[in-house]
Amino acid sequence: MASTAVAAYQPKPAKGFDDVIIIGGGLAGLFCALKLAPKAVTVLAAAPIGRGASSAWAQAGIAAAVGPGDTVESHVNDTIIAGDGIVDEQIIRMMASEASDRIFDLLDYGVPFDRDLEGHLAVSREAAHSESRIVRVKGDMAGRAIMEALVAAVRKTPSIRVLEGYVVEDLIAKNGRVGGVVARDRAGSGETLHRLKASHVVMATGGIGHLYEVTTNPTEARGGGIGMAARAGARMADMEFVQFHPTAINVGKDPAPLATEALRGHGATLQNSAGERFMLKLHKDAELAPRDVVARGIFAEVKAGRGAFLDCRTAVHDFAAEFPTVFGYCKDAGIDPSTEMIPVIPAAHYFMGGIWTDSDGRSSLPGFWACGECTSTGAHGANRLASNSLLEAVVFAARIAGKLRSEMTGQAPSDWQDGSVSSNEYLTENDHPNMVTLRQTMSAHLGVLRDGEGMRQALDTILHLARESHSVRFDNVITTAKLITVAALNRLESRGGHFRTDFPAEDADWKRRTILTLDQAHAVIPDLLES
Numbered sequence: 136m137a138s139t140a141v142a143a144y145q146p147k148p149a150k151g152f153d154d155v156i157i158i159g160g161g162l163a164g165l166f167c168a169l170k171l172a173p174k175a176v177t178v179l180a181a182a183p184i185g186r187g188a189s190s191a192w193a194q195a196g197i198a199a200a201v202g203p204g205d206t207v208e209s210h211v212n213d214t215i216i217a218g219d220g221i222v223d224e225q226i227i228r229m230m231a232s233e234a235s236d237r238i239f240d241l242l243d244y245g246v247p248f249d250r251d252l253e254g255h256l257a258v259s260r261e262a263a264h265s266e267s268r269i270v271r272v273k274g275d276m277a278g279r280a281i282m283e284a285l286v287a288a289v290r291k292t293p294s295i296r297v298l299e300g301y302v303v304e305d306l307i308a309k310n311g312r313v314g315g316v317v318a319r320d321r322a323g324s325g326e327t328l329h330r331l332k333a334s335h336v337v338m339a340t341g342g343i344g345h346l347y348e349v350t351t352n353p354t355e356a357r358g359g360g361i362g363m364a365a366r367a368g369a370r371m372a373d374m375e376f377v378q379f380h381p382t383a384i385n386v387g388k389d390p391a392p393l394a395t396e397a398l399r400g401h402g403a404t405l406q407n408s409a410g411e412r413f414m415l416k417l418h419k420d421a422e423l424a425p426r427d428v429v430a431r432g433i434f435a436e437v438k439a440g441r442g443a444f445l446d447c448r449t450a451v452h453d454f455a456a457e458f459p460t461v462f463g464y465c466k467d468a469g470i471d472p473s474t475e476m477i478p479v480i481p482a483a484h485y486f487m488g489g490i491w492t493d494s495d496g497r498s499s500l501p502g503f504w505a506c507g508e509c510t511s512t513g514a515h516g517a518n519r520l521a522s523n524s525l526l527e528a529v530v531f532a533a534r535i536a537g538k539l540r541s542e543m544t545g546q547a548p549s550d551w552q553d554g555s556v557s558s559n560e561y562l563t564e565n566d567h568p569n570m571v572t573l574r575q576t577m578s579a580h581l582g583v584l585r586d587g588e589g590m591r592q593a594l595d596t597i598l599h600l601a602r603e604s605h606s607v608r609f610d611n612v613i614t615t616a617k618l619i620t621v622a623a624l625n626r627l628e629s630r631g632g633h634f635r636t637d638f639p640a641e642d643a644d645w646k647r648r649t650i651l652t653l654d655q656a657h658a659v660i661p662d663l664l665e666s
């Protein structure tokens with residue numbers, strides 16, 4: 136462990152501070168930067184833009200009611216049903232209404248969405264959508280194609296300064312107002328910390344998958360941005376709701392590759408090692424039951440030691456041609472899916488909780504905004520409807536840019552100069568062993584199946600890891616894990632992505648979103664540990 140100096144940031148913008156700093160180079164961050172042009176903005180990204188971001192891995196595409204016969208109302212209804220009673224109707228109506236404008240923005244930035252023979256946007260159908268409304272690129276290449284187009288557009292936009300390999304470790308806040316960030320330049324020596332001051336900071340750091348042992352998310356998605364916002368005092372929402380994808384390929388890869396749900400739609404079945412089709416006894420729709428039901432069925436088999444396997448041998452005739460991405464993953468793992476079954480396991484996939492924002496992406500802290508998966512806007516409720524997340528990222532990024540354009544005064548907040556940071560806080564520490572413990576704990580007790588006793592054990596471990604932490608970077612991560620655990624212990628029912636074996640039913644009294652600050656969480660922890 137070594138203490139490092141907090142360096143003055145070089146090169147500085149001419150006036151010595153940034154008007155807007157965006158943290159994160161995924162879809163939310165880059166779209167916000169492009170919509171702000173020609174206003175000057177600095178984007179900080181832990182990895183080179185286009186990499187280290189879930190956005191580039193999206194396979195299906197973006198939901199938008201642009202197909203023949205589809206309506207905004209139908210999109211809204213499907214989302215409300217998927218969200219299990221707690222979707223904010225006003226938010227999803229706004230999001231669904233703005234979807235087509237944002238798709239046309241993406242076309243303007245050069246995204247080559249698929250078109251039909253008449254040149255109209257081609258749309259495909261996905262689970263739980265009552266209409267064909269997923270705008271896609273070359274079948275399953277949407278994420279990669281969108282990010283390639285946006286990265287190219289950003290590189291051509293002189294008003295956007297991109298600092299790649301910069302990991303933001305802290306927010307600088309004074310009297311509750313956010314006025315900058317502390318970032319580690321990993322591309323350089325890794326020892327240099329920069330203090331960047333800004334009138335407005337936009338958080339766009341993505342999800343939390345890597346808080347779990349098995350996840351489909353890139354390693355950068357470990358909830359750091361959410362944790363630093365909570366530590367600065369920002370309000371969080373719906374932190375108990377994590378979505379698990381039922382069929383990640385279980386070959387010990389981290390992150391785990393996905394076996395798309397379309398395979399089950401195609402007739403693939405699920406079996407355990409005894410050859411039993413276990414979903415038959417769990418739901419009338421068997422393998423086509425809702426995502427969370429299938430995830431719980433698979434989890435129970437894996438936990439019981441019987442394993443779970445996707446059998447595509449008779450359902451898919453030409454695997455390489457019909458499902459090239461999954462075929463490639465299987466080939467890499469030495470599995471021939473036309474003659475062998477694919478081992479599968481549920482994986483942390485999407486986070487419905489996060490930094491609370493209003494309909495313009497404004498957080499509860501002045502000067503601080505957020506968009507994309509690190510937020511909880513109310514659009515997803517307890518369970519995200521497939522392909523609504525890329526949509527949420529672009530809709531809120533654009534709304535933030537719209538507001539910022541009118542609120543940018545060119546003046547730094549009057550007290551920003553006083554926002555000092557102590558170099559002693561920013562130690563470089565190998566947090567890998569603690570991350571391993573944390574990920575095991577979260578998967579064991581805050582995963583697909585939860586109960587009070589397990590979650591209390593997890594909270595105990597998390598509090599211990601928090602006390603042992605010597606780096607702000609790990610403090611951020613452990614803070615997010617703590618808030619998820621407290622919110623999950625608090626909610627005495629099962630709903631959407633939150634399933635408790637000790638409270639297996641929905642409870643009408645809990646048909647509401649939850650708001651939590653770090654101080655509030657600390658206040659209830661003693662009671663939760665004793666309950």
Ligand SMILES: Cc1cc2nc3c(=O)[nH]c(=O)nc-3n(C[C@H](O)[C@H](O)[C@H](O)COP(=O)(O)OP(=O)(O)OC[C@H]3O[C@@H](n4cnc5c(N)ncnc54)[C@H](O)[C@@H]3O)c2cc1C
Nearest residue numbers: 159160161162163181189190195196303341507508522525
């Ligand atoms: C395999 C997979 C398939 C998916 N398929 C779909 C789909 O078809 N449709 C759909 O709508 N959604 C899909 N999703 C979900 C969707 O991709 C994400 O919700 C969305 O891309 C999030 O965008 P974002 O910009 O918020 O985050 P990301 O794209 O994850 O970007 C986050 C950025 O923040 C950076 N970052 C993180 N921490 C820091 C830090 N401390 N300092 C600096 N930078 C930091 C990262 O490096 C990255 O640049 C899928 C997700 C996965 C994993």
